[in-house]
Amino acid sequence: MRVYMSLLKLRIYHGLQYRVAALAGIATQFFWGTIMIMVFLAFYGESTSVGGFTTTQLVTYIWLQQAFLSFIVLWLRDMELFELIRTGNIAYELCRPLNIYGFWYTKLIATRIANAMLRCMPILVVAMFIPEKYRMSVPDSTESFMLFLVTLTLGLAINVAISMFIYISVFVTLSPMGSLLIFSVIGEFFAGLIIPIPLMPEWLRNIVMVLPFRYVGDLPFRVYSGNIPLGEAFFGIAIQLVWLTVLILFGRKLMQSALKHLVVQGG
Amino acid sequence: MIEIENLSKAFQVAKRKKGAFVSLFSREYETIHALKDISFKMEPGEIVGYIGPNGAGKSTTIKIMSGILVPNTGKCEILGITPWKSRIEHVRNIGVVFGQRTQLWWDVPVIDSFNLLRDIYKLSEVDYRRTLDQLVTYLDLALLLNTPVRQLSLGQRMRCEIAAALIHSPKILFLDEPTIGLDAVSKIAVRNFIKKINAENQVTVVLTTHDMNDIEALAGRIILIGKGEKLYDGDLANLRGNFISHKRVTVDFVENTAPLDIFGCEVLHASGERAVLLVDLVKTNVPSVIHELTNQKSIIDISVDSQPIEEIIVNLYREYQI
């Protein structure tokens, strides 16, 4: 475990170097947030609440999405890992006395944390002080804020576990573009990144609930604003833990067989 | 043909500071003088080796001569044209090979790239065919033309690369490290081709390289630059004459353990039957050393080697502190 912690620290430190890119990212995400809020508010028109989802909750939902974008999207990718698989240089990784799944998982999670560390604070701070119509609200209560932190962390862990499947699929396809496209389009739609899940029709919400994607961002963001009550939040955490276990176990299994296949192929 | 007078070029380079946020708004600049007052002339049909250590200003000069960069001051006329003033007119006269970069399309057969270049240079079908035939014969490309570039070896690719630079029959050819990374056979093929095209088509060649064998095989004249200044301009033989300070004498003799002591010589290696001496030509000369040797030992065999050109260049760099 200690080796994973120091690897985590190292990669986060590495990721914190990209400050100019982060500055551009903050501006971009701030713009996207503003535009999305304006579109949704235009749909809301005069009404302040649709299906129990208030405009304030909506605005907060969008800002949290933008601030923690690197926690919830699937298109964020590590080209180095793709190259390792594609070129067959992964053989060198096998020489390390480490479990590759754990090693890559740590690397990916560290990149996302570093990314969010640079970006979330400026976005959140500005979003709290802009004109009221677009302003992000404070957490519903201390408890909901604590639960927000827990669900957000677990959500990140789930998202990285999902993204591991993209890397594993490259063992077979040898080109990341296809899987990346499919995973990010489908995953992000069902995660509420295109339209917030409370605004989806009921039949679609029923589908969303049985998939893992909404437990990444949708759950924590709605816990924050009180749209999901505390009791339900605890239930959500339980489901998050189940998903996380299932995804990691399945991912490791799949990776092992992919590696075995690779070794056999290599002779 | 090529006239360069008092060419100077300085760059502003941003100094990197620690915080990226700070450096977005305020930057400190440092001025680097890449070229200082360079002048030289070249005649049609010459092959000139343009040499110097990394960062000496070689590529800057080539870039100015090929119209990519504009100098701060100075004159540069190539076939009567100032490159940066009429770029398009100028580049029809020149061909450029940038060592490790490719100008061929990666995924399509070589011939497609050539055909595209024909359209870019607006060549007539007759001229194009004639040049292409010559290049195919000389560079032995017949079997490569229908192969996608990604499947070529480095040596094969370089041959195609050079052909691509010559497809519009330029009068001047700039070669920036044309043999870098090639194996011995390919290097020789490339050198032979350059010699041939120079002799037959009167193509003027400017060659930068770190491989002194290229220079020895090709260049009648070399221009040496360092830290942006011209240090030497003349033929290779002269350079040898002026700058060879030492010769190496290897001598085999009948077993004799008496120590050697010859004026002006450093003993590099000595055993019972062989010695290697470094002769300092300032203090003495080779005949008197041999004379002295025959006095001291009974000699079986003797050989005299010049310093390799490589070492001369290293010494030159050292002398000029570049």
Place this chain on the structure above:
Amino acid sequence: MKIFFRYAKMWLKSQMVYKTSFILLCIGQFFVPFFVFVGLYLMFDLFDSLSGWSFNEVALLYGVIHMAFSISECVVRGFDSFSGMVRTGDFDRLLVRPLPTALQVLGSKFEFTRIGRLLQGIIIFVIGIGGIDVEWTLLKMSTVAFMVIGATFIMSGLFIIFATFSFWTIEGLEIANIFTDGGREMTQYPLLIYAKPIQKFFTFIVPFGVVNYIPLMYLLDRGPYDHPVYAFIPLMGVLFIVPSLLFWNFGVKHYKSTGS
């Protein structure tokens, strides 16, 4: 012009070498924006109207901008990926050839997989056109064509402008996404739904307005844009290419005096 098609042919040939990957990417390019459209559809399902605009009206704008975006991404892709060319020094190669640099950069990359997105745009465009309440005249039909042309030129102009910035810096250029990707996402809707400063900026500085709400209101005979002169306003977008190319030439000049 002939040379432009030679370049295009070369790239098509090049991309056809990897046929499977090409087809898969085309399909992907179809579905990425398609899910955004599904989202749009669901929103109209829930809300009926968007500040008075109907689903078909928005679909028309959505179709126009996606067609324009895919055409410019296919054709002007060389500018979109230009920063790499400066970084590796491959731009020098273009300067030793007897053609204008802008033409050569244009030829340096074509992305034919954008055909997927184009197809998606066309389908949604047809859905929109089929359902809006317009008395079609020849002039109005031309206006629709002008919208696509104008939007393509605006998008291409933006790609050229941001490519030019790479002559000065290659750091932080992602900010360009605000205008290209952002502009595309934004102009899927009538710009009038946004706050005033944004409307003004994207009408008078980056002229997306002339291919968006202004011609749409002309088509629907809505004031104050119901005068026939507004039939031609989308062509203003074509003019956007002029300052873009001037800026490009300025950038090339700068590059030639400083190098990379």
